[in-house]
Amino acid sequence: MENRAVLEGIRARRSVRRYADRPVEQEKVDLLLECACAAPSAANRRPWRFVVIRDRENLNALAEVHPYGKMLFQAPLALVVCGTVLHEGKPNPWWEEDCAAAMQNILLAAEGLGLSSVWLGVRWGQEGLPEKIEALLGTPRDVRAMGIAVVGYGDESKPPHRGIDEGVVHLERWSD
Structure with a gap:
């Protein structure tokens, strides 16, 4: 069935x-988190x-703390x-991929709820950024910050994406 x-x-x-300057309703926060938990995950x-x-x-x-997080x-x-x-x-070698899928679900769910969002990367940013974020959050040693979804009612609008980016598709094998 097409949707x-x-x-x-x-x-x-x-x-x-x-x-x-408008808070996000708790019901919408709950839906964002529910959608995040619906993401695929390696070996579940x-x-x-x-x-x-x-x-x-x-x-x-x-x-x-975040060099690109001034919108916060x-x-x-x-x-x-x-x-x-x-x-x-x-060690769980797929935790970053799993968390990235959860992040994408948050961003897509935000769009569906009439909210706007942006993904702030944490893992591979400025040196020491993950540790600074984790210190602010007080996370346990075996829990690492992957990214930040900034969410709210947007005060700007952008046109939708259209088309396939030029040069990104290769058929059957890599071609120049």
Whole structure:
């Protein structure tokens, strides 16, 4: 069964960095988290953990630490996607991929709920960034921050994506 609304929502989702002074309703936060937990995960390990941040002081502290997170100074909500790096005492090598899928679900769900969002990377950013974020959050040693979903009612609009990026598709094998 084809669902064009889903396809249009995926294309409509854009990174928004300006937000209106309006809180996100708890019901919508709950739906964002439910959609995040519906993401696929290797061996169904579901390593994701979420820190919901609404408090202005905490949002501002994140904005101060993250070099690209200045929109957090005005955004009403941040969902920090974290992952457990161990599963039953052994390294979980797929925690980042699993958490990235949960992050994408948050961003798409936000679009579907009439919200705007942007993904702030944490793992491979400025040296020491993951440790700074984790210190702010007080995460346990086996839980690492993967990214931050900044969410709110957008104060800017962008046209939907259209088409396939030139040069990104290779048929059967890599070609120049």
